[in-house]
Amino acid sequence: MTSLWQAEPPVIHTDAFEPDSSFDEVIVGGGITGLVAAVLFARQGRSVAVVEARTIGSGTTGSSTAKVSRLQGTQFSRVSSHGYPAILQAYAEASSDAFDWVIDYATDHAVPIERRDAYTYAGTPEGTSRVDHEYHLARKVGLDVQRLPEAPLPFRTHGAIRLADQAQIDPLRLLAALCAELHTLGGKIFEYSRVTGVKASSPAVVTTTDGKLSAEHVILATGTPILYRGLYFTKVSAQRSYAQSFEVPADSLPDGMFLNVETPTRSVRTAGSLLLTGGNGHGVGREASPQARVDELTAWTTKHWPEAHLTHAWSAQDYSAAHHVPFVGWLPRGRGKIFLATGYDKWGMTNGVAAALTLVADILGSNTHWQKTLHHRITLPRVIATGIGENAAVAWWYAREYASALSTRLPSTPPAEGEGQVGRGWPAPVAVSTVGSVTCRVSAVCPHLAAIVTWNDAEKSWDCPAHGSRFSADGTRLEGPTTRDLTRLAIP
Numbered sequence: 001m002t003s004l005w006q007a008e009p010p011v012i013h014t015d016a017f018e019p020d021s022s023f024d025e026v027i028v029g030g031g032i033t034g035l036v037a038a039v040l041f042a043r044q045g046r047s048v049a050v051v052e053a054r055t056i057g058s059g060t061t062g063s064s065t066a067k068v069s070r071l072q073g074t075q076f077s078r079v080s081s082h083g084y085p086a087i088l089q090a091y092a093e094a095s096s097d098a099f100d101w102v103i104d105y106a107t108d109h110a111v112p113i114e115r116r117d118a119y120t121y122a123g124t125p126e127g128t129s130r131v132d133h134e135y136h137l138a139r140k141v142g143l144d145v146q147r148l149p150e151a152p153l154p155f156r157t158h159g160a161i162r163l164a165d166q167a168q169i170d171p172l173r174l175l176a177a178l179c180a181e182l183h184t185l186g187g188k189i190f191e192y193s194r195v196t197g198v199k200a201s202s203p204a205v206v207t208t209t210d211g212k213l214s215a216e217h218v219i220l221a222t223g224t225p226i227l228y229r230g231l232y233f234t235k236v237s238a239q240r241s242y243a244q245s246f247e248v249p250a251d252s253l254p255d256g257m258f259l260n261v262e263t264p265t266r267s268v269r270t271a272g273s274l275l276l277t278g279g280n281g282h283g284v285g286r287e288a289s290p291q292a293r294v295d296e297l298t299a300w301t302t303k304h305w306p307e308a309h310l311t312h313a314w315s316a317q318d319y320s321a322a323h324h325v326p327f328v329g330w331l332p333r334g335r336g337k338i339f340l341a342t343g344y345d346k347w348g349m350t351n352g353v354a355a356a357l358t359l360v361a362d363i364l365g366s367n368t369h370w371q372k373t374l375h376h377r378i379t380l381p382r383v384i385a386t387g388i389g390e391n392a393a394v395a396w397w398y399a400r401e402y403a404s405a406l407s408t409r410l411p412s413t414p415p416a417e418g419e420g421q422v423g424r425g426w427p428a429p430v431a432v433s434t435v436g437s438v439t440c441r442v443s444a445v446c447p448h449l450a451a452i453v454t455w456n457d458a459e460k461s462w463d464c465p466a467h468g469s470r471f472s473a474d475g476t477r478l479e480g481p482t483t484r485d486l487t488r489l490a491i492p
C-alpha cells in the first residue's frame with residue numbers, strides 16, 4: 001500500500017556506501033527525525049552520514065498525514081493525565097518551537113506548505129466534555145484557541161476547538177529539501193544499508209549490511225530503537241493506523257485540518273484538490289483483519305462525502321509511550337555514544353523535530369528550558385501502571401499466538417491468494433502465505449524476541465503483536481525493532 005506522497009516521490013540523490021569511513025555523527029534512519037538532526041549537525045560543521053535500511057521516507061514519515069500543528073487532537077489531555085503541569089507546558093513549548101522550525105524551513109527552502117486552521121472536534125455528545133477539557137489545557141499552555149459550537153464539517157459535530165494558521169505538508173518534499181541541504185553541507189546519504197549493530201566504543205562502530213562505519217556519536221532515529229540496550233521497545237507500544245486520499249467535488253473540500261476526540265480516530269485534511277481521511281488505529285499485529293479497518297474507513301468517508309472516489313489507501317505505524325511524551329536522549333549503556341528518539345504518539349511532524357533539536361543540543365550545545373524539563377521527567381505511578389498493563393498485554397499475545405499455532409495443523413494445500421496461515425512446525429511454528437501466486441514458507445517466530453507473527457490481510461505482511469516488527473510475505477524485514485528477517489523455509 002503506497003501513500004499518496006510515495007506514489008510520486010521527489011528526486012532524492014543518495015551516495016554509494018563507503019565502507020570503513022569515519023564520521024562525527026552517524027544517523028540511523030532517514031525519516032523526519034534523522035534528517036532534521038543530520039542537517040542541524042552538518043550546519044555546525046560536523047561530518048554526517050545518514051544510513052537508511054530502505055529508502056528516504058519509506059518509514060512512517062513518508063506515510064504520515066503530515067499535519068504540522070500545535071493543537072494535536074487531545075494530546076494535551078493525554079500528556080496532562082500522565083504528568084506534572086511543568087511537563088505539559090514543556091511539551092507545548094517543544095511543539096511550538098518545532099512548529100516554527102518546520103514553517104521557517106519550508107518557507108526558506110521552497111517546500112510547498114498549506115496553512116490551515118486546526119480543529120479538535122467531538123463527533124458524539126459524549127465527546128463534548130473532552131473538547132472542553134482540551135480547550136482549557138490549550139488555553140493554559142498559552143495557545144490562542146477558540147471554542148466553537150461545531151466544526152465546519154459536512155456532518156453533525158458536538159463542539160470544537162480551533163487554532164488558526166497551522167499547516168499541512170507533503171512530508172516527502174520536506175525530506176527531499178533536507179537531503180538536498182545535507183548534501184550541500186557535505187553530508188552523505190546511504191540507502192538500502194541496514195544497521196544491524198552498534199558498538200559503544202571510542203569511536204563507536206556501526207555495523208551495516210554493507211560494511212562498518214565509525215562515528216563519534218550514533219543517533220538511532222529508527223522509529224523504535226533497534227538496539228536492546230534500555231529495552232525501549234518495552235516502553236513504547238506500536239500502533240498501526242490507516243490513511244486514504246479521495247477525489248471529491250471542489251466545493252465539498254473541508255477548509256481546515258480536523259481530528260475527533262473519540263475512538264475510532266477520524267482525521268481529515270486536504271492535499272491540493274484531494275480529501276485525506278485517516279484513523280482506525282490498533283496495536284500492530286493485534287487486529288484480526290486490518291483490511292476490514294481499511295474498508296470501514298472508506299465507508300465512513302463515502303458516507304460523509306458521497307461523491308468521494310478513492311485514489312490511494314495506505315497504512316503506517318507510530319510508537320506511543322505510556323506518558324505520551326517522547327523518549328529522547330542518550331541510550332543506557334551507550335557510554336554517551338549512542339542516542340535515541342521514539343514515542344511520538346502520531347505527532348512526529350513536531351515531536352520528531354523537537355527530538356532532533358534536543359539531541360543536537362545534548363551533544364553540541366546546551367539544552368533549552370523545555371528540553372531540560374522533558375529530560376528530567378519523573379515517572380508517576382499511573383505511568384508505571386500503564387507500562388505494566390502494556391507488557392501484560394504483550395505476554396498475553398505470546399501465550400495466545402503460541403497456543404493457537406501449536407493447536408493448528410497447516411493444510412497440505414497452499415493458502416488462497418492474499419491469505420496467510422500459522423500452524424505447527426518443527427522445531428517452531430511455521431507461517432505460510434500466497435501473494436502474487438507465490439507461496440512462501442517462513443518461520444512464524446519473530447527474530448526480535450520470539451513472539452509469533454500474525455497475518456496482515458491489508459498489507460500482505462507478517463506483523464509481530466509483541467513489539468511491532470513487520471516482515472513481507474517472504475520474510476524480509478520491513479520495520480520495527482528487529483534487525484533480522486524471518487527465517488525462510490523450504491516448501492515441502
Ligand SMILES: Cc1cc2nc3c(=O)[nH]c(=O)nc-3n(C[C@H](O)[C@H](O)[C@H](O)COP(=O)(O)OP(=O)(O)OC[C@H]3O[C@@H](n4cnc5c(N)ncnc54)[C@H](O)[C@@H]3O)c2cc1C
Pocket residue numbers: 028029030031032033034051052053054055056057058059060061062063064065066067068069193194195196221222223226240241242243278315316317318344345346347348349350351352479480483
Ligand atoms: C497514519 C499516520 C499518520 C500520521 N499523521 C501525523 C500527522 O498528521 N502529524 C504528525 O505530526 N505526525 C503524524 N504521524 C506521526 C509521524 O508521521 C511520525 O511520528 C514520524 O513520521 C516518525 O518519524 P521518524 O523519523 O521517527 O521515523 P520514520 O519516518 O519511520 O523513519 C525511521 C527510518 O529508520 C529506518 N530504519 C529502521 N531500522 C533501520 C535500520 N536497522 N537501519 C537503517 N535504517 C533503519 C526506516 O526504514 C525509516 O525510514 C502519523 C503517523 C501515522 C502512522
